[in-house]
Amino acid sequence: MPSFPIYLLIEQQIKPLIEGKTIAEIKCETYFKGRYSWHGEFFHNLDVIKNSKIIYADSNNILTDNHFIIEFSYFNGDLRYFNDVSEINITPSKKSVTDGYILTFCFADRSCMTLVLYSWSTRFKIREYDSGELTVIPKSPIELTDDTVFTLEKFKSWLAERGNMNIIENCSTAKGAFDIFNPVMSYILLISNIHPRTKTRNLSDGEITNLYNNIKTIVDDYRSGRRVCEFSDLFGKTAAAKNDVVWLTSQMLGKPCPVCGAPVDCTPCAGTKIYLCPNCQKIKKDNKK
Numbered sequence: 001m002p003s004f005p006i007y008l009l010i011e012q013q014i015k016p017l018i019e020g021k022t023i024a025e026i027k028c029e030t031y032f033k034g035r036y037s038w039h040g041e042f043f044h045n046l047d048v049i050k051n052s053k054i055i056y057a058d059s060n061n062i063l064t065d066n067h068f069i070i071e072f073s074y075f076n077g078d079l080r081y082f083n084d085v086s087e088i089n090i091t092p093s094k095k096s097v098t099d100g101y102i103l104t105f106c107f108a109d110r111s112c113m114t115l116v117l118y119s120w121s122t123r124f125k126i127r128e129y130d131s132g133e134l135t136v137i138p139k140s141p142i143e144l145t146d147d148t149v150f151t152l153e154k155f156k157s158w159l160a161e162r163g164n165m166n167i168i169e170n171c172s173t174a175k176g177a178f179d180i181f182n183p184v185m186s187y188i189l190l191i192s193n194i195h196p197r198t199k200t201r202n203l204s205d206g207e208i209t210n211l212y213n214n215i216k217t218i219v220d221d222y223r224s225g226r227r228v229c230e231f232s233d234l235f236g237k238t239a240a241a242k243n244d245v246v247w248l249t250s251q252m253l254g255k256p257c258p259v260c261g262a263p264v265d266c267t268p269c270a271g272t273k274i275y276l277c278p279n280c281q282k283i284k285k286d287n288k289k
Helices: 006-018 152-160 167-171 182-191 205-224
Strands: 023-032 054-057 061-064 068-073 079-082 100-107 112-117 123-128 265-269 272-276
Touching: 006 054, 006 079, 006 112, 006 205, 112 123, 152 167, 152 205, 167 182, 182 205, 182 272
Parallel strands: none
Antiparallel strands: 023 100, 054 061, 061 068, 068 123, 079 112, 100 112, 265 272
């Protein structure tokens, strides 16, 4: 499932393309039979969104005027848009132990959107929602792109309630506040001089404020287009990176830290490996007895 910043870039593409369009038909095709069926039980009510109008769309949700939310998650590159149904050229070769599906949203103007679903990491669900104004459907406890939600006060409150957790776990993991890729969050921790395994309770008020400001700056840079990361866009093309942050992944192991030049190292944390600079990011001693 694309996390920030990729979900933001996809959202910027998808909103003007499909908002306001009518779903004329939705098709489901099984392209691979695995040992398990993971999504099939969610495809029985596709007809409820037929002939409905899309009033809201983002990278993982579609909201219709007949009060249904379509929730979906997928791998980078598996959501595509075509100006005409005759242009569809999806031939997925991705296989897993679960069945593989192609969902096609056919719109009234003959354009369409395809969604490839396979493995337990992808998701699809249609559910009813209560009528009312919805401007943002949050993807995480604190939605990074919603300025009314992502405030310093709410960030501090979130951390204060979870002081015994590592800071990386409190931010970007499954239990974290944000739907943000670990390598991007790791870079933010690097420029904030915070070790990812530091217990949150050991961070000073100034360190938390500095961390918040760095997160906000990076998020705003992506929102404004000052930064762009490489990703597969809705037209099947690879968008080139522009002024992107250094993603701290396994490819950076042993390479110079982008801040001080020391070799990048890694540490086990949150069920995975997190990459860091041992010179810039000193772990703080846990003072709790």
